[in-house]
Amino acid sequence: MKRKPENYLSSEPKPRRWNIWIQQRKRCFYCCREIDYEDSTEDHFFPRVKGNSAENNIVVACRNCNGVKGSNSPTKFMRKKWKRIYEELT
Numbered sequence: 001m002k003r004k005p006e007n008y009l010s011s012e013p014k015p016r017r018w019n020i021w022i023q024q025r026k027r028c029f030y031c032c033r034e035i036d037y038e039d040s041t042e043d044h045f046f047p048r049v050k051g052n053s054a055e056n057n058i059v060v061a062c063r064n065c066n067g068v069k070g071s072n073s074p075t076k077f078m079r080k081k082w083k084r085i086y087e088e089l090t
């Protein structure tokens with residue numbers, strides 16, 4: 001019989017945020033910076049409205065981006081963000 005690995009007890013199912021964080025290669029959805037799991041936050045890409053809590057609406061973002069985005073619509077937020085990056089480059 002195969003021996004159970006040492007970390008057998010810690011291999012319980014991971015929370016949803018963990019899975020999304022791994023899917024996003026441990027990066028913030030908005031600024032693409034690498035973030036620690038502890039510093040990641042769940043964000044609803046489209047602001048939470050009734051009947052809009054679909055799993056695929058959830059992204060992982062760093063605290064900074066989540067704070068800046070707030071309840072702005074994603075397009076408004078991204079436009080603001082890219083405008084700032086553009087200004088930094090020019």
Ligand SMILES: [Zn+2]
Nearest residue numbers: 028031062065
């Ligand atoms: Zn970010």
